[in-house]
Amino acid sequence: MTGEPLTPQKRTEIEAVGGAPVPVYGLSEAGVIAAGCNQSHPQSDHCHLYKDTTAIISHRQNVPHSDLFVESYLFTSLLYESPKILLNVGMGDYGEISSESCACVFGKVGFDTCLNNIRSYEKLTGEGVTFVDTDFIRIVERDLPERFGGRSTDYQLVEKEDSRGFTHLQLLVSPRVGEIQETEVLDRFLSLLRRAEASPDSWSQSGTEMWKQSNMLQIVREFPFPTVSGKIMPFFVSKPKSVPSEERSTASQKI
Known part of the structure; x- marks a missing residue:
C-alpha cells in the first residue's frame, strides 16, 4: 500500500x-x-529505508492550529537521478525511526534504518481541529465498524466551511451500513475520543465538550469523500467553492 497509512x-x-x-x-x-x-x-x-537513495532525520515540528509537537521526517536525496534535489525537506509526515537488524533481504544488504507508525500531521489537521496524537484513526477504522457495522472506509469525519467562514463537522456514515441510531453513534464517537488513552488531555477535555454543547458535530448518511486518487481517508477537509466577485457583489446588493 502507498498513499495512505497501512493501519492495523x-x-x-x-x-x-x-x-x-x-x-x-x-x-x-x-x-x-x-x-x-x-x-x-x-x-x-x-x-x-532505502539508504542508498535517501537520508532521513527527525525534527520537532509544531502541528498547525494546535499546541502539539511531532517528530517530523526531513528527507535528503542522495541519487543524482532523483527527480528533485532535497536537503532536509519536510513533507508533512511524522513517525518513528529506528535502527534494527532483520533477517530479510533488506537487512542483509544493510538497510537497517526502519520507519513505522508513519502518519501525516497535515492530513489529520484542519482549520479548526487536529487529530494528531489521538486514537482518532483507530476509532473511525475499527471501533465504529465493530459497534455499528461496516468497514474501515464506511466512516469519515468531514470538516466544512460555509460561505460565512464558520466551521462545521460531519461524521459521514455510509449508506452501506444498516439502520443506526444517529444519537447513539454520535455519543459513542465522542465518548471514545474522550476516553482514548492517547488523546492529549487539553484536547479531549475541551474539544469534545465544545462539540457536544454547540451541536457542532452532526451525523450524515452519505458515502465518504474520496481523494483525487480515489482513496478514502478518515478525515477530509472540504473547501468551500469560490464565488466570483461579481456574484458576491450581486448577492450583497440583494441583501
Whole structure:
C-alpha cells in the first residue's frame, strides 16, 4: 500500500480476504524511499529505508492550529537521478525511526534504518481541529465498524466551511451500513475520543465538550469523500467553492 497509512485495521481486512499487504513509502519528489519486507513485525507499516537513495532525520515540528509537537521526517536525496534535489525537506509526515537488524533481504544488504507508525500531521489537521496524537484513526477504522457495522472506509469525519467562514463537522456514515441510531453513534464517537488513552488531555477535555454543547458535530448518511486518487481517508477537509466577485457583489446588493 502507498498513499495512505497501512493501519492495523486495514492490514487485518486485507489479510482476511487472502491478500498480503506490503507497505510502500514514497514521495513524488523522490520516488519510493522505503518498503516493507516478508518478516513479521509488531508494527503494521514497518518499512526499511532505502539508504542508498535517501537520508532521513527527525525534527520537532509544531502541528498547525494546535499546541502539539511531532517528530517530523526531513528527507535528503542522495541519487543524482532523483527527480528533485532535497536537503532536509519536510513533507508533512511524522513517525518513528529506528535502527534494527532483520533477517530479510533488506537487512542483509544493510538497510537497517526502519520507519513505522508513519502518519501525516497535515492530513489529520484542519482549520479548526487536529487529530494528531489521538486514537482518532483507530476509532473511525475499527471501533465504529465493530459497534455499528461496516468497514474501515464506511466512516469519515468531514470538516466544512460555509460561505460565512464558520466551521462545521460531519461524521459521514455510509449508506452501506444498516439502520443506526444517529444519537447513539454520535455519543459513542465522542465518548471514545474522550476516553482514548492517547488523546492529549487539553484536547479531549475541551474539544469534545465544545462539540457536544454547540451541536457542532452532526451525523450524515452519505458515502465518504474520496481523494483525487480515489482513496478514502478518515478525515477530509472540504473547501468551500469560490464565488466570483461579481456574484458576491450581486448577492450583497440583494441583501
